[in-house]
Structures are given as structure tokens and as C-alpha cells.
Amino acid sequence: MKKKAIRRFDLNKPFHPSDIKDLREEELELLSEDIRKNIIENCAKNGGHLASSLGATDLIVALHHYFDLPKDKIIFDVGHQAYAHKILSGRTLENLRKKNGVSGFQKREESVFDPYEAGHSSTSISAAMGMALARDLKGESYQVIAVIGDSSFSNGLAFEALNNLGSFKHKVIVIINDNNRSIGKAVGSTNNYFEKFRLSRSYLNLRKKYRALKKYRATRWFYRLTSGIKNYFKRLFVRKNLFSLSDIYFISNVDGHDFGALERVFGYAVNAPSSVVIHVTTTKGKGYAPAEKDVVGHWHGVEPFDIKTGKPLKKLDPKYTCWSGVYADLLKEKMASDPKMVLINPATMVGSKIDDLLESYPDRVFDVGISEEHGAVFAAGLAANGIHPYYSIYSTFLQRSYDQVSHDIARMDLNVTLLVDRVGLPEEDGETHAGIYDVAYLMSIPNVAIAMAKDQVEAKELFDFSIKYEHPLAIRYPRGQTLIMNNKKVKALKLGEWKLENKGKDIAIISYGPIVNELLTNYKDYTIINAVFLRPIDEPLLRTLKDYSHIVIYDIYGTKEGFASLVLNALNDLNYEGRLRVMALPNKFIAHGSAAEQLKDCQCTLDDLDKLVKKLK
Ligand SMILES: Cc1ncc(C[n+]2csc(CCOP(=O)(O)OP(=O)(O)O)c2C)c(N)n1
Structure with missing residues (x-):
């Protein structure tokens, strides 16, 4: 029999979304590989969220192959992992995140394949529920799918949505993309929970081979006999999960790089009478070795880099250092000299250059995960009980903590210092990541002092001021570089003095x-x-x-x-x-x-x- 030709696509030209529909599994695998190469090349040129997008590529290819898009609607949580979705819906990454190029997140005005927008995490399940209710009220018929990462899933907003989903009559499909990573290491009990039932990749590969036994007449009898016994023991030993007490169906440990397995559960989810949560395991950074190996988070979001060496293209001037590093050094000194100093950060340790502090002081440095609200109240609790905590947080994510800064920290006039990183224009991340609103909203809260240094010396002056200050204080600093000014004399600052x-x-x-x-x-x-x-x-x-x-x-x-x-x-x-x-x-x-x-x-x-x-x- 003549072998069918394999179809390949030039992904530097817009992909025609319907071209994926009749591809065979081996062609889907090649398409995924080509997409990953294209993502690597374009991130190397433009920067971007490399590792998350590489890890989610197979899953996205399977979603586009199986579902009827854009009629069915996929909401990607954060949206940073959806570069393959951009390509498959006819966009190229040539000008990714450049002015007038495609955005780094889902964007409604960019494509009908983007039904919703984000940039901040953990909104996808709530948004999917809203869309599903709207669908049913309008008498329409299609699937609404939320794709959410394991760390975004651990956020309170996602849990609030799940809490409501249990009794919600309007069907959504939630896919948890579990790569056992946040930007860097995943933290917290939700991660421990996944850890309990997450199966290893070698087991998943073995399971794939085992399932293939049912395809062939010679081995089918063996599969039937053993799978019955296996399922009996599985039911005996698998513990109740988070969803067993609600009407939600939960399917765990689907190999997110196995098209057959993915499409099988998609079929099950579509036919299920109520909402379904599918737990998919993937490898973050798949297809680019440095990103696959990275546990710190350096390859989560990248600046332009050399693909061969993995080195950034931009040469740094040794006379300059980054603003996050300036405050990280001040924190380091303080952590070393003050055994009661506590530092809290919600999942941006690497960006704020304080990840090594977590290793040095695991009892006093807390990466609370994507939990901006909790982090702020945790700080308030410490301050209410006599400890002066520092809460390091990006300006844009501080928006999530507005009520806690007002109701908890400021109302009780507690001495919490907010280190507000990444203030200023959003640059390549765009609308969702601007650090330009915090002064206006912090100003609306009584008792909060706000400050910003012009250089490294002033940063030290402000930090020294913060140590003695007994009320809420926000110290802002931008991304980017500042001149190193070691050994310069610092002066004592007075509150409000210009x-x-x-x-x-x-x-x-x-x-x-x-x-x-x-x-x-x-x-x-x-x-x-x-x-x-x-x-x-x-x-x-x-x-x-x-x-x-x-x-x-x-x-x-x-x-x-x-x-x-x-x-x-x-x-x-x-x-x-x-x-x-x-x-x-x-x-x-x-x-x-x-x-x-x-x-x-x-x-x-x-x-x-x-x-x-x-x-x-
Ligand atoms: C509210 C909020 N806090 C922090 C971030 C920064 N952030 C972007 S992606 C990410 C990690 C997400 O991890 P996960 O959900 O597991 O997805 P992955 O990137 O591993 O695929 C974080 C902390 C954000 N986008 N939104």
C-alpha cells in the first residue's frame, strides 16, 4: 500500500486553522515539533514566555485538532502559555510583543479565537463559568474550556470558582496543565496535593505502551484480562480527591504530550453530563534543553537570547545593576543582621532577585505562591503581633491586594513595608502588566506613605528610613538598570521631605x-x-x-x-x-x-x- 505523504507547514506564514483538522497523529507530532521550533526562534528574537508555551504546545495542538474552534471557546489562564494557539489560529509570532505585533497574551481584538483576555492569573474558571451561563441563556451550543496551570490553580480566585462550579448547572471543561512549576519551583499544599497523585513520565510512557496492546488481535486478550484487575485495585487504592464530593467529574494524570490520550479524555469530557476537570501533566520547556532543565525559572520569561548558548543578547554594562537587585541586596543585609526580619513574596521571587534569600533563610522568607491577598494579610498579622514584615510585590499584582492594604494594613496603621517592584510602563507585556496605577489607588487609602528613589544611594536612604518607620509604607522601584554607587554617604530621610x-x-x-x-x-x-x-x-x-x-x-x-x-x-x-x-x-x-x-x-x-x-x- 502506498504510504500517505506527511504534511508540513511553513509557520512563518499564517497557518490556516482548518488545516489541522484532518492531520494524522504522526503529523500532529511533527506540527508540534515545528511549532516549538518556531516559538524558540521567535522568543530568541523578541523575548517572551518561552518555557510555558513550549510545555503547552502538544496540549494546544490536540485542543485545536479535537474541538470546533472558534465556536468552542478556550480561555487560557494568564494567556502566557498560548503561543501555539496564536500560531494555529492564523497568527505569526514574527513581531511577538512588539508594537503592533501580536500580544503575549490572548487578545480579543487580535482574533475570534481569543474569547477572553488575561495577564493576571487564575481568572479562567470564573470567566468560563460566565461564558457558559451566557451560552445557555442565549440557547447556544458549544464547549467552554478553561486551561489553567497548576500554580495558577492554587490561587484563591480559582478556588472560589471551583467552589461555585460544584453546584453550577452550566457545563465547562477545566484543564489543569500540571508541569509541577510556577515561574520557578511550585509551592504550597495544592502542589503537594498534585504531587501525591502525579504519575512519573516513565510510568505514563509505559501506560501508553500498555494501552496500545488493545489495538492488536494477538495482545488484546491480555489487555482485557489485566486491565480489569488493574482497575479493581486502582478503585481500592485511589483516595478521594478534591472533586469527589461535588458533581464535577475529575480525570487525573492524562499525558499532555500524548495526542491519543488527550483526545480520548476530550471525548469523554464532551459527552459527560456536567462539568469536567481534567488534570494533564506536561513538561515545562519541552523541546529546548536549558528550559526543560530549569527549576529556578530563568526560562519562564526571557529576553532575546542566543539559541545555541542560551546567553542573553543584550550585553550588560558592569557599571550598572538592576533595580530589583539593589533592593535585593538591601534585603540581604537586613536579613543577615536582624533575626526577626521577615520577607514575603507572591510567586515573583526570581523577577525580584530574592530567590536565593529563600534558600538562605527558609524560616523567614516566604514565597506564598500566587496569593497576593493572602500575602498582604499574612504581613498584617505579623505586624499586628510585633514583627515588621517586608512584602515584595510587583506593582501590577498589588492591584489584587488593594482591599488587604486598605482593610488590614492601613486601617490598623500597621508597620508593613511594601516593596513595589516593576513600577512604570508595561513594556512588552502590555495592558495587563502596567505599574502605573498604584500611586493613584494607594493614595485613596489613608495612612499609606509612598516613596521612590532616584538612585542607589537614595534607595539605601529609603530602606534605612523604612526600618524605623512604624506605619504602612510603599517603596516603589522600576524595572531596568541603575548606576552602581557603592560607598557613597547616605543621609537620614524625614517623612515627606523632598x-x-x-x-x-x-x-x-x-x-x-x-x-x-x-x-x-x-x-x-x-x-x-x-x-x-x-x-x-x-x-x-x-x-x-x-x-x-x-x-x-x-x-x-x-x-x-x-x-x-x-x-x-x-x-x-x-x-x-x-x-x-x-x-x-x-x-x-x-x-x-x-x-x-x-x-x-x-x-x-x-x-x-x-x-x-x-x-x-
Ligand atoms: C495574579 C498574578 N500573580 C502573578 C503572576 C505572574 N505569573 C505569571 S505566570 C506565573 C506562573 C504560573 O504558573 P502556572 O500556572 O503553573 O503556569 P506555567 O507557567 O507553569 O505553565 C506567575 C506567577 C500573574 N500573571 N498573575
């Missing part, structure tokens, strides 16, 4: 953060004020500006509703009679691109400032 960095006349520019260094280089004739504390503001210093003809507030790390509005209100109260100009980020969701492009689109570049200032003269 720094008059340069004394000029007529025009005063009030700003804060690293951009102040640029202002000092660019403007020798104007007064430059460094508002180290964004809140409370320095009213005595503001009063001294009453004779200036112009005051400009320049903020590239927050929206107009934040720092600028505080200063405007204060100047209003002080009856300032000169002219005021605000150049701050707009209250918008900012799409992915480079920081420079985003700043330009927001009309907040140094050139924009220069034009504005020149017009004032």
Missing part, C-alpha cells in the same frame, strides 16, 4: 524617581525638586515656590490621578497663583511595545517636556 536638587529661577520642575537624574543633566537654569516621598508631600517646600511663574509636574511612573493630582490639590490649597503644567501618564491601558514607544505615545518623553518648558519662557 530634595531641592537644583536651584534656578522662574520655572520649577517637580518630579521623582530615576528620571530626576536626566532632568538635572538637562536643566541647569531651572529649579529641580526631587519628590522622594510622593505622599505625604512637602508642603513647606511647595510654599517656597509661590513666586515662581511656572511649576511643572513631570511623572513618568504614574498616571495623572496619582502624584500630580496630590501636588495640584496642595498648590490650590496654598493659593499658588503662577501657571501649572502637568506632564504625567494618561489614565489609559497601554498596549505592548518598548518603553520608549510607550512614553512617546503618552507624550511624556524628555523631548515633550523640553518643548513644553521652552514654550513657558
Whole structure:
């Protein structure tokens, strides 16, 4: 018999979504391999969420092959693992995360194959339930599928959804993609729970071979005889699981790299009368050895890199260090000198450069997993009982802890220091990852002081200040690099005191953060004020500006509703009679691109400032 030709696709051109439908298993395997190569090449060029996307590729290929997309709807939790989904729905990764290129997450305006959007984790089950109810109310018929990682599954929001799913009459299919990793190591009891019944990959391979016995007449009798006995013992020994007390069907240990196994359970899930949770095991980073081996999380999200060596393409200037590293070093010193110092972080230890602290001080450093709310209240509990904790968290994820900062930390006026990492424009991650809203929302909460340093020395000054400060304090810092300034003298800061960095006349520019260094280089004739504390503001210093003809507030790390509005209100109260100009980020969701492009689109570049200032003269 003539062997059928194998079909391959050029994935640098848009893939036609229906082309997957009649592929055979061996062709699906090759397609997956080609997709993984394409993901590696494009992440090496553009950066991106490499390891998660490689691990989920086979699962996504099987989903596209089996389900009727886009009629059936898949919601990817976070959405960072869905690069294969982008390719199979006709998008190329050529300009992944670049301005006007495809986003790194699901995006409704990008494709009808993206029914929902995320970037923050653990929303997929709730969203799927909403979509399923809407489907049934409208009398429509299709499947709604949520794909969620094992660590995202451990978050409270996912558990709230599951709690409701048990009695929910509108069917959804939840697929837990268990790769036994978060960004780095997976933590917590949910992971321990998965650990209990997660089967090893060699067992899964053996099981695949065993199941193949039923295909052939010569071995079928053996399969039938032994599988009955095996199932009897399995029922005896398999313990009750999380779902056994509800109407939800639970299927565990499906090999997420085995198309046959995946499609078999998809069939079962589609025919089941109520919601189904399928636990699938995959290998994070599959197809790229350094990413497969990585347990720390370096290959979760990557900057452009050399595929052969795995080294980043960007050469770092040894005179500079990253902001996260600056605060990590300060924390390190404090952890070593203070046996009661406690540090908490929700699943971003690697990004904030504090993962090694967890190893050195396992009793006082806590990676609480993706649990931003819990982390904040945990800190509040410590503070209420006499320990001053530091809560390290990305600005964008602090949004999740808003109520806990307000209701728990601020209301009781507790001495919790928030180390707010990644403030500023969202860069390549786009809308869901902006660190520009925290000042505006923290400002709405009484008792919270907010500060940001312009350089490494000031970071040390702020950190020293935080140690003695007995109330809630948020210290913000951006991503990116700052000049190393070892052995420089530090001064003691006073709450709310700003720094008059340069004394000029007529025009005063009030700003804060690293951009102040640029202002000092660019403007020798104007007064430059460094508002180290964004809140409370320095009213005595503001009063001294009453004779200036112009005051400009320049903020590239927050929206107009934040720092600028505080200063405007204060100047209003002080009856300032000169002219005021605000150049701050707009209250918008900012799409992915480079920081420079985003700043330009927001009309907040140094050139924009220069034009504005020149017009004032
Ligand atoms: C609320 C929230 N906190 C933190 C993050 C940062 N983050 C992105 S992916 C990720 C790990 C997700 O792990 P898992 O769900 O197991 O998926 P995997 O990447 O391993 O496939 C984290 C912590 C986030 N996106 N949202």
C-alpha cells in the first residue's frame, strides 16, 4: 500500500486553522515539533514566555485538532502559555510583543479565537463559568474550556470558582496543565496535593505502551484480562480527591504530550453530563534543553537570547545593576543582621532577585505562591503581633491586594513595608502588566506613605528610613538598570521631605524617581525638586515656590490621578497663583511595545517636556 505523504507547514506564514483538522497523529507530532521550533526562534528574537508555551504546545495542538474552534471557546489562564494557539489560529509570532505585533497574551481584538483576555492569573474558571451561563441563556451550543496551570490553580480566585462550579448547572471543561512549576519551583499544599497523585513520565510512557496492546488481535486478550484487575485495585487504592464530593467529574494524570490520550479524555469530557476537570501533566520547556532543565525559572520569561548558548543578547554594562537587585541586596543585609526580619513574596521571587534569600533563610522568607491577598494579610498579622514584615510585590499584582492594604494594613496603621517592584510602563507585556496605577489607588487609602528613589544611594536612604518607620509604607522601584554607587554617604530621610536638587529661577520642575537624574543633566537654569516621598508631600517646600511663574509636574511612573493630582490639590490649597503644567501618564491601558514607544505615545518623553518648558519662557 502506498504510504500517505506527511504534511508540513511553513509557520512563518499564517497557518490556516482548518488545516489541522484532518492531520494524522504522526503529523500532529511533527506540527508540534515545528511549532516549538518556531516559538524558540521567535522568543530568541523578541523575548517572551518561552518555557510555558513550549510545555503547552502538544496540549494546544490536540485542543485545536479535537474541538470546533472558534465556536468552542478556550480561555487560557494568564494567556502566557498560548503561543501555539496564536500560531494555529492564523497568527505569526514574527513581531511577538512588539508594537503592533501580536500580544503575549490572548487578545480579543487580535482574533475570534481569543474569547477572553488575561495577564493576571487564575481568572479562567470564573470567566468560563460566565461564558457558559451566557451560552445557555442565549440557547447556544458549544464547549467552554478553561486551561489553567497548576500554580495558577492554587490561587484563591480559582478556588472560589471551583467552589461555585460544584453546584453550577452550566457545563465547562477545566484543564489543569500540571508541569509541577510556577515561574520557578511550585509551592504550597495544592502542589503537594498534585504531587501525591502525579504519575512519573516513565510510568505514563509505559501506560501508553500498555494501552496500545488493545489495538492488536494477538495482545488484546491480555489487555482485557489485566486491565480489569488493574482497575479493581486502582478503585481500592485511589483516595478521594478534591472533586469527589461535588458533581464535577475529575480525570487525573492524562499525558499532555500524548495526542491519543488527550483526545480520548476530550471525548469523554464532551459527552459527560456536567462539568469536567481534567488534570494533564506536561513538561515545562519541552523541546529546548536549558528550559526543560530549569527549576529556578530563568526560562519562564526571557529576553532575546542566543539559541545555541542560551546567553542573553543584550550585553550588560558592569557599571550598572538592576533595580530589583539593589533592593535585593538591601534585603540581604537586613536579613543577615536582624533575626526577626521577615520577607514575603507572591510567586515573583526570581523577577525580584530574592530567590536565593529563600534558600538562605527558609524560616523567614516566604514565597506564598500566587496569593497576593493572602500575602498582604499574612504581613498584617505579623505586624499586628510585633514583627515588621517586608512584602515584595510587583506593582501590577498589588492591584489584587488593594482591599488587604486598605482593610488590614492601613486601617490598623500597621508597620508593613511594601516593596513595589516593576513600577512604570508595561513594556512588552502590555495592558495587563502596567505599574502605573498604584500611586493613584494607594493614595485613596489613608495612612499609606509612598516613596521612590532616584538612585542607589537614595534607595539605601529609603530602606534605612523604612526600618524605623512604624506605619504602612510603599517603596516603589522600576524595572531596568541603575548606576552602581557603592560607598557613597547616605543621609537620614524625614517623612515627606523632598530634595531641592537644583536651584534656578522662574520655572520649577517637580518630579521623582530615576528620571530626576536626566532632568538635572538637562536643566541647569531651572529649579529641580526631587519628590522622594510622593505622599505625604512637602508642603513647606511647595510654599517656597509661590513666586515662581511656572511649576511643572513631570511623572513618568504614574498616571495623572496619582502624584500630580496630590501636588495640584496642595498648590490650590496654598493659593499658588503662577501657571501649572502637568506632564504625567494618561489614565489609559497601554498596549505592548518598548518603553520608549510607550512614553512617546503618552507624550511624556524628555523631548515633550523640553518643548513644553521652552514654550513657558
Ligand atoms: C495574579 C498574578 N500573580 C502573578 C503572576 C505572574 N505569573 C505569571 S505566570 C506565573 C506562573 C504560573 O504558573 P502556572 O500556572 O503553573 O503556569 P506555567 O507557567 O507553569 O505553565 C506567575 C506567577 C500573574 N500573571 N498573575
